[in-house]
Amino acid sequence: MDRRAVYGPRDGTVLSQQSQHRSDEILDGDIDEVLQAKRADGKFWKNLREQDLPIRVQQILHQIGFYGVYRCGRIQYDCHLITALVERWRSETHSFHFRVGEATITLQDVQIIWGLPIDGEPVSGTDLERTSVQWQEYCMQYIGFAPEEGELKGSRLQVKAIIHHILRVHITPDTPHLTVVQYARAVALLLLGGTMCPDSSGNLVSLLYLAKLEDIVAARNYSWGSAVLAFFIP
Structure with missing residues:
Protein backbone atom coordinates (compact mmCIF):
# COMPACT_ATOMS: atom_id res chain seq x y z
CA MET A 1 0.00 0.00 0.00
CA ALA A 37 14.28 30.71 13.19
CA LYS A 38 16.22 33.75 11.99
CA ARG A 39 16.10 36.41 14.67
CA ALA A 40 17.47 39.91 14.86
CA ASP A 41 16.30 40.95 18.31
CA GLY A 42 18.77 39.21 20.62
CA LYS A 43 21.06 42.16 21.40
CA PHE A 44 18.10 44.50 21.82
CA TRP A 45 16.41 42.35 24.46
CA LYS A 46 19.73 41.59 26.13
CA ASN A 47 20.27 45.30 26.64
CA LEU A 48 16.74 45.69 28.03
CA ARG A 49 17.43 42.99 30.63
CA GLU A 50 20.25 45.16 31.92
CA GLN A 51 18.30 48.42 31.82
CA ASP A 52 14.62 49.09 31.10
CA LEU A 53 13.54 51.63 28.54
CA PRO A 54 13.15 55.16 29.91
CA ILE A 55 9.64 55.88 31.21
CA ARG A 56 9.12 58.61 28.63
CA VAL A 57 9.83 56.12 25.83
CA GLN A 58 7.53 53.51 27.40
CA GLN A 59 4.74 56.08 27.47
CA ILE A 60 5.11 56.69 23.73
CA LEU A 61 5.11 52.93 23.03
CA HIS A 62 1.88 52.74 25.02
CA GLN A 63 0.49 55.58 22.95
CA ILE A 64 1.38 53.78 19.70
CA GLY A 65 -0.03 50.47 20.94
CA PHE A 66 3.26 48.55 21.15
CA TYR A 67 3.61 48.54 24.93
CA GLY A 68 2.24 45.00 25.24
CA VAL A 69 4.91 43.70 22.85
CA TYR A 70 7.60 45.42 24.90
CA ARG A 71 6.24 44.00 28.19
CA CYS A 72 6.10 40.46 26.81
CA GLY A 73 9.81 40.67 26.07
CA ARG A 74 11.80 38.27 23.93
CA ILE A 75 9.79 35.16 23.16
CA GLN A 76 11.67 31.90 23.61
CA TYR A 77 11.18 29.73 20.54
CA THR A 104 -5.69 28.50 13.10
CA ILE A 105 -4.35 31.78 14.50
CA THR A 106 -7.03 34.39 15.02
CA LEU A 107 -7.06 38.15 15.40
CA GLN A 108 -8.21 37.67 18.98
CA ASP A 109 -5.06 35.64 19.69
CA VAL A 110 -2.86 38.51 18.51
CA GLN A 111 -4.81 41.04 20.54
CA ILE A 112 -4.74 39.00 23.75
CA ILE A 113 -1.06 38.03 23.57
CA TRP A 114 0.36 41.44 22.65
CA GLY A 115 -2.47 43.88 23.25
CA LEU A 116 -2.09 45.33 19.76
CA PRO A 117 -4.85 47.53 18.30
CA ILE A 118 -7.04 45.52 15.90
CA ASP A 119 -9.43 48.27 14.85
CA GLY A 120 -8.55 51.13 12.56
CA GLU A 121 -6.79 51.82 9.29
CA PRO A 122 -4.91 49.03 7.49
CA VAL A 123 -1.11 49.05 7.63
CA SER A 124 -0.43 49.25 3.92
CA GLY A 125 1.62 51.19 1.43
CA THR A 126 3.90 50.99 -1.56
CA ASP A 127 7.65 50.71 -1.84
CA LEU A 128 8.98 54.19 -2.48
CA GLU A 129 11.75 54.78 -5.01
CA ARG A 130 14.27 56.67 -2.91
CA THR A 131 18.01 56.92 -3.18
CA SER A 132 20.26 55.94 -0.29
CA VAL A 133 20.83 59.62 0.46
CA GLN A 134 17.08 60.23 0.64
CA TRP A 135 16.62 57.28 3.00
CA GLN A 136 19.47 58.58 5.15
CA GLU A 137 17.80 61.97 5.39
CA TYR A 138 14.47 60.31 6.17
CA CYS A 139 16.02 58.28 8.99
CA MET A 140 17.74 61.36 10.38
CA GLN A 141 14.44 63.20 10.52
CA TYR A 142 12.33 60.47 12.12
CA ILE A 143 14.65 58.20 14.12
CA GLY A 144 17.49 60.61 14.84
CA PHE A 145 20.43 59.21 12.88
CA ALA A 146 21.58 58.74 9.31
CA PRO A 147 22.70 55.14 8.68
CA GLU A 148 25.73 54.35 6.57
CA GLU A 149 25.01 53.50 2.95
CA GLY A 150 26.13 49.91 3.55
CA GLU A 151 23.53 49.56 6.31
CA LEU A 152 20.72 50.17 3.83
CA LYS A 153 19.36 47.65 1.37
CA GLY A 154 16.80 49.45 -0.74
CA SER A 155 14.01 50.45 1.63
CA ARG A 156 15.29 48.16 4.39
CA LEU A 157 17.67 49.02 7.21
CA GLN A 158 19.94 46.74 9.19
CA VAL A 159 18.56 46.09 12.66
CA LYS A 160 22.02 46.27 14.21
CA ALA A 161 22.37 49.87 12.97
CA ILE A 162 19.26 50.86 14.95
CA ILE A 163 20.52 48.98 18.03
CA HIS A 164 23.88 50.74 17.89
CA HIS A 165 22.07 54.06 17.68
CA ILE A 166 19.81 53.57 20.70
CA LEU A 167 22.74 52.34 22.76
CA ARG A 168 24.49 55.65 22.11
CA VAL A 169 21.51 57.81 23.12
CA HIS A 170 20.77 58.41 26.79
CA ILE A 171 17.29 59.66 27.62
CA THR A 172 16.99 61.82 30.72
CA PRO A 173 14.15 63.93 32.15
CA ASP A 174 15.77 66.91 30.41
CA THR A 175 16.07 65.31 26.96
CA PRO A 176 14.12 67.28 24.31
CA HIS A 177 10.77 65.76 23.40
CA LEU A 178 11.75 65.45 19.72
CA THR A 179 14.73 63.28 20.65
CA VAL A 180 12.55 61.07 22.86
CA VAL A 181 10.02 60.62 20.05
CA GLN A 182 12.79 59.73 17.56
CA TYR A 183 14.19 57.23 20.05
CA ALA A 184 10.73 55.69 20.55
CA ARG A 185 10.26 55.34 16.78
CA ALA A 186 13.61 53.53 16.57
CA VAL A 187 12.51 51.14 19.34
CA ALA A 188 9.17 50.60 17.56
CA LEU A 189 11.06 49.67 14.38
CA LEU A 190 13.11 47.16 16.37
CA LEU A 191 9.93 45.62 17.77
CA LEU A 192 8.49 45.41 14.25
CA GLY A 193 11.63 44.02 12.61
CA GLY A 194 12.71 41.73 15.43
CA THR A 195 9.47 40.47 16.95
CA MET A 196 6.21 41.47 15.27
CA CYS A 197 7.10 41.21 11.56
CA PRO A 198 10.65 39.82 11.39
CA ASP A 199 12.39 39.91 8.04
CA SER A 200 13.49 36.54 6.65
CA SER A 201 17.03 37.91 6.37
CA GLY A 202 17.27 38.00 10.16
CA ASN A 203 18.85 41.46 10.16
CA LEU A 204 16.67 43.89 8.22
CA VAL A 205 13.53 45.92 8.91
CA SER A 206 11.45 47.74 6.34
CA LEU A 207 11.54 51.52 6.64
CA LEU A 208 8.07 51.59 5.08
CA TYR A 209 6.71 50.97 8.59
CA LEU A 210 8.25 54.27 9.61
CA ALA A 211 5.71 56.11 7.45
CA LYS A 212 2.99 54.89 9.85
CA LEU A 213 4.98 56.16 12.82
CA GLU A 214 5.65 59.68 11.58
CA ASP A 215 2.67 60.98 13.56
CA ILE A 216 2.92 59.37 16.99
CA VAL A 217 -0.62 60.42 17.92
CA ALA A 218 -2.13 58.94 14.75
CA ALA A 219 -0.02 55.76 14.91
CA ARG A 220 -2.49 54.04 17.22
CA ASN A 221 -5.24 54.49 14.62
CA TYR A 222 -3.71 51.66 12.58
CA SER A 223 -4.73 48.02 12.99
CA TRP A 224 -1.30 46.70 13.92
CA GLY A 225 -2.78 43.42 15.11
CA SER A 226 -4.25 42.78 11.67
CA ALA A 227 -0.88 43.53 10.06
CA VAL A 228 0.91 41.04 12.33
CA LEU A 229 -1.70 38.36 11.68
CA ALA A 230 -1.46 38.89 7.92
CA PHE A 231 2.33 38.72 8.14
CA PHE A 232 2.36 35.38 9.94
CA ILE A 233 -0.34 33.70 7.84
CA PRO A 234 0.86 33.42 4.24
Whole structure:
Protein backbone atom coordinates (compact mmCIF):
# COMPACT_ATOMS: atom_id res chain seq x y z
CA MET A 1 0.00 0.00 0.00
CA ASP A 2 1.23 3.51 -0.81
CA ARG A 3 2.24 5.16 2.46
CA ARG A 4 0.87 8.47 1.26
CA ALA A 5 -2.57 6.94 1.15
CA VAL A 6 -2.23 6.33 4.90
CA TYR A 7 -0.34 9.42 6.10
CA GLY A 8 -1.33 11.97 3.46
CA PRO A 9 -4.71 13.63 2.88
CA ARG A 10 -7.54 11.25 2.16
CA ASP A 11 -9.01 13.67 -0.35
CA GLY A 12 -6.50 15.45 -2.56
CA THR A 13 -9.02 17.87 -4.05
CA VAL A 14 -8.64 20.25 -1.09
CA LEU A 15 -5.06 19.67 0.02
CA SER A 16 -3.81 19.67 -3.53
CA GLN A 17 -0.24 20.75 -2.75
CA GLN A 18 0.76 17.66 -0.77
CA SER A 19 3.54 16.73 -3.18
CA GLN A 20 5.27 20.07 -2.45
CA HIS A 21 4.45 20.12 1.25
CA ARG A 22 7.13 19.66 3.90
CA SER A 23 5.22 16.80 5.50
CA ASP A 24 5.73 14.75 2.37
CA GLU A 25 9.44 14.58 3.20
CA ILE A 26 8.60 12.62 6.36
CA LEU A 27 7.36 9.80 4.22
CA ASP A 28 10.75 9.71 2.53
CA GLY A 29 12.51 9.32 5.89
CA ASP A 30 13.74 12.91 6.24
CA ILE A 31 12.40 13.49 9.75
CA ASP A 32 15.43 14.76 11.67
CA GLU A 33 15.74 18.27 10.27
CA VAL A 34 14.68 20.91 12.79
CA LEU A 35 13.84 24.37 11.46
CA GLN A 36 15.80 27.25 12.94
CA ALA A 37 14.28 30.71 13.19
CA LYS A 38 16.22 33.75 11.99
CA ARG A 39 16.10 36.41 14.67
CA ALA A 40 17.47 39.91 14.86
CA ASP A 41 16.30 40.95 18.31
CA GLY A 42 18.77 39.21 20.62
CA LYS A 43 21.06 42.16 21.40
CA PHE A 44 18.10 44.50 21.82
CA TRP A 45 16.41 42.35 24.46
CA LYS A 46 19.73 41.59 26.13
CA ASN A 47 20.27 45.30 26.64
CA LEU A 48 16.74 45.69 28.03
CA ARG A 49 17.43 42.99 30.63
CA GLU A 50 20.25 45.16 31.92
CA GLN A 51 18.30 48.42 31.82
CA ASP A 52 14.62 49.09 31.10
CA LEU A 53 13.54 51.63 28.54
CA PRO A 54 13.15 55.16 29.91
CA ILE A 55 9.64 55.88 31.21
CA ARG A 56 9.12 58.61 28.63
CA VAL A 57 9.83 56.12 25.83
CA GLN A 58 7.53 53.51 27.40
CA GLN A 59 4.74 56.08 27.47
CA ILE A 60 5.11 56.69 23.73
CA LEU A 61 5.11 52.93 23.03
CA HIS A 62 1.88 52.74 25.02
CA GLN A 63 0.49 55.58 22.95
CA ILE A 64 1.38 53.78 19.70
CA GLY A 65 -0.03 50.47 20.94
CA PHE A 66 3.26 48.55 21.15
CA TYR A 67 3.61 48.54 24.93
CA GLY A 68 2.24 45.00 25.24
CA VAL A 69 4.91 43.70 22.85
CA TYR A 70 7.60 45.42 24.90
CA ARG A 71 6.24 44.00 28.19
CA CYS A 72 6.10 40.46 26.81
CA GLY A 73 9.81 40.67 26.07
CA ARG A 74 11.80 38.27 23.93
CA ILE A 75 9.79 35.16 23.16
CA GLN A 76 11.67 31.90 23.61
CA TYR A 77 11.18 29.73 20.54
CA ASP A 78 10.73 25.97 20.75
CA CYS A 79 12.21 25.03 17.38
CA HIS A 80 10.94 21.45 17.60
CA LEU A 81 7.40 22.68 18.24
CA ILE A 82 7.65 25.16 15.38
CA THR A 83 8.89 22.40 13.08
CA ALA A 84 5.95 20.20 14.06
CA LEU A 85 3.50 23.03 13.44
CA VAL A 86 5.02 23.82 10.03
CA GLU A 87 4.51 20.18 9.07
CA ARG A 88 0.82 20.56 9.94
CA TRP A 89 0.19 23.97 8.38
CA ARG A 90 -1.68 23.96 5.08
CA SER A 91 -1.67 27.06 2.90
CA GLU A 92 -4.68 25.72 1.00
CA THR A 93 -6.92 26.15 4.05
CA HIS A 94 -4.79 28.59 6.12
CA SER A 95 -5.05 26.28 9.10
CA PHE A 96 -3.16 23.64 11.07
CA HIS A 97 -4.40 20.10 10.43
CA PHE A 98 -4.28 18.06 13.64
CA ARG A 99 -5.65 14.61 14.35
CA VAL A 100 -8.35 16.24 16.46
CA GLY A 101 -9.32 18.72 13.75
CA GLU A 102 -8.27 22.05 12.30
CA ALA A 103 -7.06 25.15 14.12
CA THR A 104 -5.69 28.50 13.10
CA ILE A 105 -4.35 31.78 14.50
CA THR A 106 -7.03 34.39 15.02
CA LEU A 107 -7.06 38.15 15.40
CA GLN A 108 -8.21 37.67 18.98
CA ASP A 109 -5.06 35.64 19.69
CA VAL A 110 -2.86 38.51 18.51
CA GLN A 111 -4.81 41.04 20.54
CA ILE A 112 -4.74 39.00 23.75
CA ILE A 113 -1.06 38.03 23.57
CA TRP A 114 0.36 41.44 22.65
CA GLY A 115 -2.47 43.88 23.25
CA LEU A 116 -2.09 45.33 19.76
CA PRO A 117 -4.85 47.53 18.30
CA ILE A 118 -7.04 45.52 15.90
CA ASP A 119 -9.43 48.27 14.85
CA GLY A 120 -8.55 51.13 12.56
CA GLU A 121 -6.79 51.82 9.29
CA PRO A 122 -4.91 49.03 7.49
CA VAL A 123 -1.11 49.05 7.63
CA SER A 124 -0.43 49.25 3.92
CA GLY A 125 1.62 51.19 1.43
CA THR A 126 3.90 50.99 -1.56
CA ASP A 127 7.65 50.71 -1.84
CA LEU A 128 8.98 54.19 -2.48
CA GLU A 129 11.75 54.78 -5.01
CA ARG A 130 14.27 56.67 -2.91
CA THR A 131 18.01 56.92 -3.18
CA SER A 132 20.26 55.94 -0.29
CA VAL A 133 20.83 59.62 0.46
CA GLN A 134 17.08 60.23 0.64
CA TRP A 135 16.62 57.28 3.00
CA GLN A 136 19.47 58.58 5.15
CA GLU A 137 17.80 61.97 5.39
CA TYR A 138 14.47 60.31 6.17
CA CYS A 139 16.02 58.28 8.99
CA MET A 140 17.74 61.36 10.38
CA GLN A 141 14.44 63.20 10.52
CA TYR A 142 12.33 60.47 12.12
CA ILE A 143 14.65 58.20 14.12
CA GLY A 144 17.49 60.61 14.84
CA PHE A 145 20.43 59.21 12.88
CA ALA A 146 21.58 58.74 9.31
CA PRO A 147 22.70 55.14 8.68
CA GLU A 148 25.73 54.35 6.57
CA GLU A 149 25.01 53.50 2.95
CA GLY A 150 26.13 49.91 3.55
CA GLU A 151 23.53 49.56 6.31
CA LEU A 152 20.72 50.17 3.83
CA LYS A 153 19.36 47.65 1.37
CA GLY A 154 16.80 49.45 -0.74
CA SER A 155 14.01 50.45 1.63
CA ARG A 156 15.29 48.16 4.39
CA LEU A 157 17.67 49.02 7.21
CA GLN A 158 19.94 46.74 9.19
CA VAL A 159 18.56 46.09 12.66
CA LYS A 160 22.02 46.27 14.21
CA ALA A 161 22.37 49.87 12.97
CA ILE A 162 19.26 50.86 14.95
CA ILE A 163 20.52 48.98 18.03
CA HIS A 164 23.88 50.74 17.89
CA HIS A 165 22.07 54.06 17.68
CA ILE A 166 19.81 53.57 20.70
CA LEU A 167 22.74 52.34 22.76
CA ARG A 168 24.49 55.65 22.11
CA VAL A 169 21.51 57.81 23.12
CA HIS A 170 20.77 58.41 26.79
CA ILE A 171 17.29 59.66 27.62
CA THR A 172 16.99 61.82 30.72
CA PRO A 173 14.15 63.93 32.15
CA ASP A 174 15.77 66.91 30.41
CA THR A 175 16.07 65.31 26.96
CA PRO A 176 14.12 67.28 24.31
CA HIS A 177 10.77 65.76 23.40
CA LEU A 178 11.75 65.45 19.72
CA THR A 179 14.73 63.28 20.65
CA VAL A 180 12.55 61.07 22.86
CA VAL A 181 10.02 60.62 20.05
CA GLN A 182 12.79 59.73 17.56
CA TYR A 183 14.19 57.23 20.05
CA ALA A 184 10.73 55.69 20.55
CA ARG A 185 10.26 55.34 16.78
CA ALA A 186 13.61 53.53 16.57
CA VAL A 187 12.51 51.14 19.34
CA ALA A 188 9.17 50.60 17.56
CA LEU A 189 11.06 49.67 14.38
CA LEU A 190 13.11 47.16 16.37
CA LEU A 191 9.93 45.62 17.77
CA LEU A 192 8.49 45.41 14.25
CA GLY A 193 11.63 44.02 12.61
CA GLY A 194 12.71 41.73 15.43
CA THR A 195 9.47 40.47 16.95
CA MET A 196 6.21 41.47 15.27
CA CYS A 197 7.10 41.21 11.56
CA PRO A 198 10.65 39.82 11.39
CA ASP A 199 12.39 39.91 8.04
CA SER A 200 13.49 36.54 6.65
CA SER A 201 17.03 37.91 6.37
CA GLY A 202 17.27 38.00 10.16
CA ASN A 203 18.85 41.46 10.16
CA LEU A 204 16.67 43.89 8.22
CA VAL A 205 13.53 45.92 8.91
CA SER A 206 11.45 47.74 6.34
CA LEU A 207 11.54 51.52 6.64
CA LEU A 208 8.07 51.59 5.08
CA TYR A 209 6.71 50.97 8.59
CA LEU A 210 8.25 54.27 9.61
CA ALA A 211 5.71 56.11 7.45
CA LYS A 212 2.99 54.89 9.85
CA LEU A 213 4.98 56.16 12.82
CA GLU A 214 5.65 59.68 11.58
CA ASP A 215 2.67 60.98 13.56
CA ILE A 216 2.92 59.37 16.99
CA VAL A 217 -0.62 60.42 17.92
CA ALA A 218 -2.13 58.94 14.75
CA ALA A 219 -0.02 55.76 14.91
CA ARG A 220 -2.49 54.04 17.22
CA ASN A 221 -5.24 54.49 14.62
CA TYR A 222 -3.71 51.66 12.58
CA SER A 223 -4.73 48.02 12.99
CA TRP A 224 -1.30 46.70 13.92
CA GLY A 225 -2.78 43.42 15.11
CA SER A 226 -4.25 42.78 11.67
CA ALA A 227 -0.88 43.53 10.06
CA VAL A 228 0.91 41.04 12.33
CA LEU A 229 -1.70 38.36 11.68
CA ALA A 230 -1.46 38.89 7.92
CA PHE A 231 2.33 38.72 8.14
CA PHE A 232 2.36 35.38 9.94
CA ILE A 233 -0.34 33.70 7.84
CA PRO A 234 0.86 33.42 4.24
